[in-house]
Amino acid sequence: MKTAPNTIISKTQPTISARRRWSALAVLMLPVLLVSVDNTVLAFAMPSISQALQPTGVQQLWIIDVYSLVLAGLLVPMGSFGDRIGRKKLLLIGSTGFALASALAAFxxxxxxLIIGRASIGFFGAMLMPSTLSLIRNIFTHDTERRTAIAIWAAMFSGGAALGPIVGGFLLEHFQWGSIFLMGLVVLLPFLALAPWVLPESQDPNPGAVDILSIFLAISTMTPIVYAIKAVAESGLTPLNLLTATAGLICGALFIRRQLKQPIPMLDVRLFTNPTFTGAILGNLLAIFxxxxFIFFVSQHLQLVRGMSPMDAGIFLLPGLTVTVLAGLAVVKIVPKISPGTVVAGSLMLGAVAYGVVAISDNAATNLGLMIAFLMLGSASGAGETIANDLMLSSVPSEKSGAASAISEASYELGALLGTTVLGGIITAVYRSQIQLPQGLNADDAHHAQETLGGAVSVAQHLEHHGTELLTSAQHAFDSGVVWTAVISAILMALASIIVYRLLRQA
Structure with missing residues (x-):
């Protein structure tokens, strides 16, 4: 019996029981939680890693950056592979490799x-996220059920990122730095035991041949661009950074041109001609941005200005995390009454208001102002991401859900990267312009104090004189940067809300 041209090859039949659908979702949340926690937990382990392995400055940057560079470059190719070989199969391969790579990194x-281990984790991590979202698209065919499932998926992703500091703080207080990587084994072993029995398989019935050149161009587009964004945040607009970004953009143009000419493209870039798809991707990216x-600067403010431990700072973020989860679930009930486009655009406008609260909260010095802002931002993020992902998935054919999910994941990674680098860059620029260094500092101490707030805190701790003066100046300079960042972010988010509404008003 031949398969109809646009019929997805899947064991996910309409008669699949509700119990199996929700059991499959529960199992799929394990790799989602792991990847999202892994995005934020490493920063808290870097002091211990630096003491144990004594990396050079360049090696330390690669330990942090290589994961996102590999992950960003491979998301689209891996999403396409999932469409071709089967999303369940790719998910199982990725989970096995992720567990083994985590063990390699831990020891x-x-x-x-460790750099090799982190790169390997990024390679296999790129197989996990597109597969989970595309499987959800094919398991849940009813609109309300699908939105609820995506709400849980988005909540796990956002919640995992916020849990990273708490998990990292707990593990590092009780175990060595390798424990943050062994956490992957604890999560993935039950997944590998249950997934073969619970998850259905699905794939594109007409995938076309594997296009090696398209894969190369996709990697050569995302990796240089991501690297250039990170490098600009570190060293500014140098000729090398501009050349790297230009090379990525050229490869991106060649990638698009090739996809338009292919009879069966690896990634159907014509999806972006659909305003609903484009608006949903943009809304998703900006919500994560x-x-x-916010998490980037509030974590530093709480620890380096307010004096909280990493664990306490993580706990401070828990109410916002809870609201993120609840908002993502509650919005499913609201969408039948309010258009999805209005919800996504409204969530971005609420994010603008949240940054406005930060800007007027006494130079970002009050914990209450930060808490209120994060509650608002959590509500906006939970609701906006859920509906944006649902709009993105429902606007494409089910057989292309893997590639579309990969685009969504790329928007997550790019949004997180831009959020930390762009907003972090503004804070750093204001900090460096406003900090006042006390007289008598040697050149090395002056350099470290002027680079970052963390550097100033470290220098102030060993100064016999002027330590308090330096610390006070650095903290005020940092919080001034936070205020400027909040003002700029509020304006950007308000403008983005208008643009997204225009794209999604027919959704």
Whole structure:
């Protein structure tokens, strides 16, 4: 019996029981939670890793950056592979590799091995996220059920990122730094035991041949662009950084051109001609942008200005995390009464208001103002991401859900990267312009104090004189940067809300 041209090959039949659908979702949340926690937990382990492995400055940057570079470059190719070989199959391969790579990283004898381990984790991590979202698209065919499932998926992703500091703080207080990687084994072993029995398989019935050149161009587009964004945040607009970004953009143009000429493209770029798809992707990216940028500066403010421990700072964020989850679930009930486009645009406008609260909260010095802002931002993020992802998935054919999910995941990664680098860059620029260094500092201490708030805190701790003066100046300079960042972010989010509404008003 031949398969109809646009019929998805899947064991996910309409008669699949509700119990199996929700059991499959529960199992799929394990890799989602793991990848999202892994995005934020490493930063808290870097002091311990630096002491144990003594990496050079360049090696330390690669330990942090190589994961996102590999992950961003491979998301689209891996989403396409999932469409071709089967999303369940790719998910199982990725989970097995992720577990093994995590073990390699946990027992790294030196910095080089840890960099290799982190790159391997990024490689296999790129197989996980597109597969989970595309499987949800094909398991849940009813609109309300699908939105609820996506709400849980988005809540796990956002919640995992916020849980990273808490999990990292707990593990590092009781175990060595390798424990943050061994956490992957604890999560993935039950997944690998249950997934073969619970998850259905699905794939594109007409996938076409594997296009090696398109894969190369996709990697050569995302990786240089992501690297350039990170490098600009570190060293500014240098000729090398501009050349790297230009190379990525050129490869991106060649990738698009090739996809338009292919009879069966690896990624159907014509999807972006659909305003609903484009608006949903943009809304998703901006929701993550605002949330990641907020977490970036609030975590430093709580620890380096307010004096909280990493664990306490993580706990401070828990109410916002809870609201993110609840808002994502509650919005499913609201959409039948309010158009999805209005919800996504409204969530961005609420994010703008949240940044406005930060801007007027006494130079970002009050915990109450930050708490209120994060509650608002959590509500906006939870609701906006859920509906944006649902709009994105429902606007494409089910057989293309893997590639579309990969685009969504790329928007997550790019949004998180832009949130930390762009907003972090604004804070750093204001900080460096406003900090006043006391007289008598040697050149090395002056350099470290002027680079970052963390550097100033470290220098102030060993100064016999002027330590308090330096610390006070650095903290005020940092919070001034937060205020400027909040003002700029509020304006950007308000403008983005208008643009997204125009794209999604027919949704």
């Amino acid at each position: 790294s004898p030196n910095a080089t091995w 605002s949330l990641a940028g």
